[in-house]
Amino acid sequence: MKKWFALIVMLTLLLPASIASAAAPTDPIKVFVDGKQVKFDVDPIMSNNNTLVQYTTVFKALGMNYSWDQQEKMVTGYNDYILMHLKIGENVAYINNKQVKMDTAPTVLKGRTLVPIRFISEATGAKVVWNGKQRTINITSAPEKTELSVWLRDQQWNDSFASVMESESLELIDQDKAHIRYEAIDIAGFTAYPTYYFDGDKLFSLDYTFDVQAQSNMDYLLAIGTLYNELEAHFGEPYRDELYFYDEADYHEDVEQFADSIAAGEAELTTTWQIGYTEIELAAFSDEQGGIDLYISLFNTK
Known part of the structure; x- marks a missing residue:
């Protein structure tokens, strides 16, 4: 009996502590x-x-x-x-x-x-x-991210013309009061020329113009797919992905003809990501010479 009594006493002593350790509802x-x-x-x-x-x-x-x-x-x-x-x-x-x-x-x-x-x-x-x-x-908290900074080349929106000029390490190609264009860099295996645009001495856009060595319009389409995958790997799925035909009569669903339609000036392709107040746009449209102009543009939307 003494053993059972001692056990009951022990449980009685432990119970209040157990109850006290949990928060009341x-x-x-x-x-x-x-x-x-x-x-x-x-x-x-x-x-x-x-x-x-x-x-x-x-x-x-x-x-x-x-x-x-x-x-x-x-x-x-x-x-x-x-x-x-x-x-x-x-x-x-x-x-x-x-x-x-x-x-x-x-x-x-x-x-x-x-x-x-x-x-x-x-x-x-x-x-x-x-x-x-x-x-x-x-x-x-989530780990600190750096992907956007890489695409912005470590610049900040609203940076001044002089600030960008001072911090950019690439060789200058040309400039005026509204833009600065630099030598080519490699993005996903393609040659791209970065150009900064300013409004009132504040950086608001960065464009990458791609020089695709295309043997056919399908090469442009492959380049678009590669760049899409590169952006998706960094920023996830876009919120808008649109192939827009200027005239309904030109519309078709043949993937192999998409590039021909863009080159002919019948359509344009736009894919857009929103990353905070930065909008990233992958765009392809006719260069009016039978080829395709391909861009990645970053905009400050705030």
């Missing part, structure tokens, strides 16, 4: 980003098994910029790689111009706009772990 949810607790003006709430938190605080913790459109009731969060739009009461968001469905719509509580934290965090590439016992959310 009514305790506020705690959020940690890279090990640091995030404090909110309004406590996080649960909706449809999703945690919603104050958008300004979580965007800041994730290293993102943000804005609020009162007329549209829309939250915008962005960094160099992500541009997201979320509307109050709507469970459809836009990530880099792609429509994405959310389980729970943003809402307003006590004058603060709340957004689903898992959706926001994972859209940036962060890892999210929910601990139901402790009622905690642990977020690990």
